[in-house]
Amino acid sequence: MKPIILLNPNSSEQVTEGIDAAVDPLRALGVPIQCVTLKDGPPGIETQAQADRVIAPMLDLAAGIEASAFVVACFGDPGLHAMRDEMTVPVLGIQECAVMQALTVGQRFGVIAILERSVPRHYRAFGAMGVLDRLVGDYPLDLTVAELADADRTVARMAEVGQRLRADGANSIIMGCAGMARYRAQLEQDIGLPVIEPCQAAVGMAITRVTLMGGVQNA
Amino acid sequence: MKPIILLNPNSSEQVTEGIDAAVDPLRALGVPIQCVTLKDGPPGIETQAQADRVIAPMLDLAAGIEASAFVVACFGDPGLHAMRDEMTVPVLGIQECAVMQALTVGQRFGVIAILERSVPRHYRAFGAMGVLDRLVGDYPLDLTVAELADADRTVARMAEVGQRLRADGANSIIMGCAGMARYRAQLEQDIGLPVIEPCQAAVGMAITRVTLMGGVQNA
Amino acid sequence: MKPIILLNPNSSEQVTEGIDAAVDPLRALGVPIQCVTLKDGPPGIETQAQADRVIAPMLDLAAGIEASAFVVACFGDPGLHAMRDEMTVPVLGIQECAVMQALTVGQRFGVIAILERSVPRHYRAFGAMGVLDRLVGDYPLDLTVAELADADRTVARMAEVGQRLRADGANSIIMGCAGMARYRAQLEQDIGLPVIEPCQAAVGMAITRVTLMGGVQNA
Amino acid sequence: MKPIILLNPNSSEQVTEGIDAAVDPLRALGVPIQCVTLKDGPPGIETQAQADRVIAPMLDLAAGIEASAFVVACFGDPGLHAMRDEMTVPVLGIQECAVMQALTVGQRFGVIAILERSVPRHYRAFGAMGVLDRLVGDYPLDLTVAELADADRTVARMAEVGQRLRADGANSIIMGCAGMARYRAQLEQDIGLPVIEPCQAAVGMAITRVTLMGGVQNA
Amino acid sequence: MKPIILLNPNSSEQVTEGIDAAVDPLRALGVPIQCVTLKDGPPGIETQAQADRVIAPMLDLAAGIEASAFVVACFGDPGLHAMRDEMTVPVLGIQECAVMQALTVGQRFGVIAILERSVPRHYRAFGAMGVLDRLVGDYPLDLTVAELADADRTVARMAEVGQRLRADGANSIIMGCAGMARYRAQLEQDIGLPVIEPCQAAVGMAITRVTLMGGVQNA
Amino acid sequence: MKPIILLNPNSSEQVTEGIDAAVDPLRALGVPIQCVTLKDGPPGIETQAQADRVIAPMLDLAAGIEASAFVVACFGDPGLHAMRDEMTVPVLGIQECAVMQALTVGQRFGVIAILERSVPRHYRAFGAMGVLDRLVGDYPLDLTVAELADADRTVARMAEVGQRLRADGANSIIMGCAGMARYRAQLEQDIGLPVIEPCQAAVGMAITRVTLMGGVQNA
The missing domain is CATH 3.40.50.12500 (Rossmann fold)
Structure with a gap:
């Protein structure tokens, strides 16, 4: 196989x-x-x-x-x-499938982006997918490379962004990058919403x- | 398990x-x-x-x-x-997941409904899902119960509706009911587009x- | 009759x-x-x-x-x-008709929900209605049952949520539940926008x- | 009063x-x-x-x-x-209220316009209303002034346009002009859908x- | 010519x-x-x-x-x-063309309105244009006539509103009135985003x- | 310069x-x-x-x-x-700017594509642009390479597709490829609508x- x-x-x-x-x-x-x-x-x-x-x-x-x-x-x-x-x-x-899973979990989803400059690219993709009516927001971490290397700092900031997304109405959260699955369970606990790992x-x-x-x- | x-x-x-x-x-x-x-x-x-x-x-x-x-x-x-x-x-x-799969297969999808009276119900759901920008149409078979009991008649009519959806711009087709997976391969061949079985x-x-x-x- | x-x-x-x-x-x-x-x-x-x-x-x-x-x-x-x-x-x-009246009163409307958990249900309905382009937000009161029993506390909180909706761009406000018409005039005065009672x-x-x-x- | x-x-x-x-x-x-x-x-x-x-x-x-x-x-x-x-x-x-009534009658509505040149104007209004997701189409009668003066010719053509709207998925029909209420009952019978008179x-x-x-x- | x-x-x-x-x-x-x-x-x-x-x-x-x-x-x-x-x-x-230019500059745009009461009018136009998916917000200056006569006060407030639009996700800013081109370069510098003068x-x-x-x- | x-x-x-x-x-x-x-x-x-x-x-x-x-x-x-x-x-x-010009010419636009297989790509772009509410359709010529080499055959087919777009409600037509400006005036005359050359x-x-x-x- x-x-x-x-x-x-x-x-x-x-x-x-x-x-x-x-x-x-x-x-x-x-x-x-x-x-x-x-x-x-x-x-x-x-x-x-x-x-x-x-x-x-x-x-x-x-x-x-x-x-x-x-x-x-x-x-x-x-x-x-x-x-x-x-x-x-x-x-x-992974972006497309993360959205598809999010749409089967709760009504509106939020995205945690790593970098502000990726956000317009994400929005173009969400527009092409035709799912903007379900999107609450796509907010960046705004961390430096040094800060991103610090796992505690990163997961704390991800939780913070996730909580802002929840306050703005998100019912589920998509992690907007690959390779961070190890933070998923922690984030789910901190934010209190389903967190989707795109891979x-x-x-x-x-x-x-x-x-x-x-x-x-x-x- | x-x-x-x-x-x-x-x-x-x-x-x-x-x-x-x-x-x-x-x-x-x-x-x-x-x-x-x-x-x-x-x-x-x-x-x-x-x-x-x-x-x-x-x-x-x-x-x-x-x-x-x-x-x-x-x-x-x-x-x-x-x-x-x-x-x-x-x-x-099954409706929601069929749409999610369709959105990962081609840009616009069409739906084959069994009954005309189900179509408004489907549209309400597609609106609630926020995916109307990707939908070409949801067209009914318009067959009587007697005709639906005839497998050849049914699959021929499904192919006909699928071809109309393709002509109108569909890139994939969703079978709008449960229990008809046995027709999927035939339809895919007749219509020339991916056909999604919702279950x-x-x-x-x-x-x-x-x-x-x-x-x-x-x- | x-x-x-x-x-x-x-x-x-x-x-x-x-x-x-x-x-x-x-x-x-x-x-x-x-x-x-x-x-x-x-x-x-x-x-x-x-x-x-x-x-x-x-x-x-x-x-x-x-x-x-x-x-x-x-x-x-x-x-x-x-x-x-x-x-x-x-x-x-009453939800549908409240929206229809709101759409004839001002460009964008806001909704005061009682409970946070009702909000996704409301959004599904607004999506099915196809009116999300006119919706500013649907924000819950977040009051306990005890607080809801206190009319003054309730109307004060409704006014607060209504003012947030106004700040976010709402031109009219829908009361997102039945049986609270007695607060309508007060709210209209407090918020400074038309308030629609859905019944x-x-x-x-x-x-x-x-x-x-x-x-x-x-x- | x-x-x-x-x-x-x-x-x-x-x-x-x-x-x-x-x-x-x-x-x-x-x-x-x-x-x-x-x-x-x-x-x-x-x-x-x-x-x-x-x-x-x-x-x-x-x-x-x-x-x-x-x-x-x-x-x-x-x-x-x-x-x-x-x-x-x-x-x-009357246009706005006709749409609001249509949205409480069936999922998708169609409009019978008198003149082709009015159609873009209607679409601008439907876009401003934010209801395009519920609109099947707005099709004109394409009759000359002389033909419009002939009531039988007019109602027959209105029924024809209404039937096309129904075939395209409309669940209700809006008469796109004032002053023709006398045709409403006949149209409803001919088209088999609710017909809304805007005044x-x-x-x-x-x-x-x-x-x-x-x-x-x-x- | x-x-x-x-x-x-x-x-x-x-x-x-x-x-x-x-x-x-x-x-x-x-x-x-x-x-x-x-x-x-x-x-x-x-x-x-x-x-x-x-x-x-x-x-x-x-x-x-x-x-x-x-x-x-x-x-x-x-x-x-x-x-x-x-x-x-x-x-x-000038409104329509400013939007068209904005759509070729960055993914989402924001608008600086002079008066709050103009905002619903703008939204009707953006809805008729069908561009609401690209709009972050249209926020008013909320200045008195006297304040508007003070160029420094006006440009400072415009920068403030522009920065709020940027924080909310705008990638470009439209000046929502005619006759203020003299502030454009300053605003672009203050906000850090392209600023579009509609004329x-x-x-x-x-x-x-x-x-x-x-x-x-x-x- | x-x-x-x-x-x-x-x-x-x-x-x-x-x-x-x-x-x-x-x-x-x-x-x-x-x-x-x-x-x-x-x-x-x-x-x-x-x-x-x-x-x-x-x-x-x-x-x-x-x-x-x-x-x-x-x-x-x-x-x-x-x-x-x-x-x-x-x-x-050129695609983006053609759309922007179309949006300042008439309410709804149609696109003449050369190939059917390009159409989904166009729709993704129109979705990312957020202009699908203004699009009537994007229909391909469906001509072989040999037929495309024949200018008369090509322009006749383009006019045919343009007339279908007009019948379906288009108020302007975009030529969906570069390098065909020589056909523009003829098409405008044949279709009776403004024709936009994207370059x-x-x-x-x-x-x-x-x-x-x-x-x-x-x-």
Whole structure:
């Protein structure tokens, strides 16, 4: 059985490990899952330009991999639709799937973004998805790189942003980046709302798709 | 391990069998899945009144069942939000999950309804879901009960409606009722678009949820 | 002449009296109006489950009443569409009609909810109505039952929430529950915006409908 | 008791008579209702320019009339918001109120316009109202003036347009002009859907407002 | 070559001078541009009634002017669609064009209004334009006439409102009135976002239109 | 003075010549305009994958060009937001600007696409732009490459699609590709509606931006 492949389009092995840890509980379902790092990618993806620049190498990398399905494992879903164009197997994006899971959990969702400059990119995606009526807000952490390296500081700030989203009406919270699944349970407890980890949401939908595997996968 | 329970809120064992057949391939993932018929339900659910009348007995039935998750297995998702109110385990609806899967397959989706009178009910749900910008149309089969009993006639008419939805811009098609999974592959071939069977979509999302099982399930 | 019947789906006679007082000024128009309590209902309706559980007994109660029109007199409009399915006379809901009146008074409206847990239910209804572009917010009072029993405390808190809605851009305010018409004039003065009492809005629309009474009432 | 005043902003007494006949059944409620013709208006209002040119004289006319409420009795609601700015009594528009009534009758509505050139004007208004998610279409009659003078030809063509709207998904039909109430019952029978006459809808809402008459009327 | 004519529908020559100064840099493109004051207009336009009352005289004024294009130079675009009905040359509005420019600069825009009472009018226009999904908010300065006469006070308050819009998610800011271009550069610096002056945006679009001048201008 | 640079991201010099011819009339405004072909691009851009693959080389090409503004001259606007991220000068896209011009010409617009497979990509962009409420439809020509080489066949088919869009309610028509400006006048005559050529719309907006050139260009 071919594996579901999560493509981490940044070059950080640490992030890939975080993604792998996030989806590990889903391996219990028996479908092989592998995480692949795009070595040519930037250390992190912040801008639309960085996101778009990884698409071509990611398409090339994917073309050489035998997979039952692909998951683009970067919030912002770079190259998601391009992958769908070129692949015959299912292709899922972690931003898109996180939203789909959120829509089945509570009426309105909020998003915790890492960087302010990613927010307009997220809004373009939510607009293209047609889900803005369900979105309360997408608020950034506004932490420096140094602060982000401090796990306690990061999770405390994520809880703070999540509480603001709750006060503004959110019924569920999406973690707006990959590789932070280890904070999920803590956040859920601190905020008092369901917290959705996007890689888990996407792999879950991929498992369903590969198990059913019909004739036409991407339209 | 407690099973995922699909509740068929109509009293037709034949429909329950169709639902069971639809989700059978997903049993390969190892999560137990059971289908339960609401014996007090009507033979079929056509109107909002019929849909609403099954909620109380369905809530009572569910209260006595040990489940890891519930799936309301009737297009229209009667009692979905009430179930979420009363349950601590995940509750999914087949209409909602079919839409979520459709949104990850192609840009715009179409729905094949059985009856014209169900269409306004579907539109209310799509409006509440906030996904009308992605919907091309929800067109009914307009077949008599006698015609619906004829499988060839039914699938031919479903293909016809699906082709109209494609001509109007749909990139994927949702089967707007439970228990017809046996027609899915044929329809996909006839229409040339991905065809989503709603019970499969919902059980897939339920499996992910029960496998990850966090603290707060419904918000 | 058959009366317009307001159905209070909770069992509180005190609430029914409040509803009756709200619509009493409209009796001047000469159309008989009666308020009926669903004795089998819960003391109050807070959750979607409670709202859905009253539908079947409410349908049964209504089936035995001669009415020129029905008004579902609970914010959230439980069973509104089911009633329309089963009745040939007009059926109005107080939430829906309050919104319709608000849309003819000012550009954007705000809603004062009693309980936070009702808010997602309201949003689903506003989404199904397709009026979210006109909604500023739906904010709860967050009062305990004891505090709600204190009229001064309640009206002061309602004014506070109304002023927040005004600051956020609301041009009119909807009282998000039945039976509080006695606070309307005070609130209007405190907030400085038109305040809409939903039972009055619904009975007004019902009176028009029964006076004109065409052939097809619910579609 | 001051009357509700319907202002017909075109100079056609025949249209004013049609408006008066439309609202006559509502006189049974005991609130005085008068129809006034804007003698300085054009014989008919087709363009936005014609609609806008009648606002100033209509405001001047209204300033000299003692009314409990005003209804702008021209589909397109010219001057509705200007009237609200300058008046302390309720001001309703027939297009706006027809939509509000339609939204309480069925899920999606259609509009029969007289002229193709009025359609963009209607869409601007529906967009400003925020109700486009409920609109199926606004289709014109495309009849010449000579054909419009022929009642049988007109009603037959209205039924044809109404049937197209029904086929496209409409659950109710709005007559997109004033003064044609005499065709309503026939259309309802021909189309098989509720047909809403806009002057009746507006006077109904005006009667409620003047009967309750709170402190702040227009926001 | 006929000039592009900006019509200032209020009678303030000072505002007309501010408009002229705003568009002066665009004269470098060689297309003649003239600003005309509607002497019959009010000193300023605050209400919808004032806005609507200037339409007829503005239409009459425009009818006597040879122009290659018209720009309605009042935020709120009074008479924009009426002008399009009666003119064969392009007609642009400064509110509409400011929004169009904003949509090409950043994902979400905010508007600085002068008066709170203009805000509902703006929202009606944004709804008719169908751009509410891109709007963060439209917040008023809430300054008295005396304060508005104080340039330092005004620009400081505009910066304050702009910063609130930025904090709420705006990526660009529209100045919601004509004649204040002199503050643009300062505001851009203070807020740190692109600031759009509406008269400039509209004249820019008019220049393109008159340079290309096809056969059908207004539809 | 640095030129406005139009980047044709496909390698067809013939298309670049068509783009140059389209914008030639705007050279009368005195701002230098140059068209540049991305020699590494594919002969034509049909899929999202092709569109995304040109972004990196386009960014690299642009980085080496002195420009006052850039226009991405491919309908679909590949790399538009990435360019904005990396550039300090204005960056416009022809799809986005065509829509902005359409919104100032008539209430609802239609789009003539070349290929059916581009349509979902367009809808994602219109959703991200938040303009779906103004869109009537985006219909493809469905012509083979051989047929597209026949100018008479192509323009006849474009007129046919345009007339269908008009019948469905469009008030203006956008040509959904670059390099076909030579057909614009003929189409306008055949369809009877304003026809917008997207390169012209974008260069027009670019000219305004470079003439005013403030401090912050992309947000």
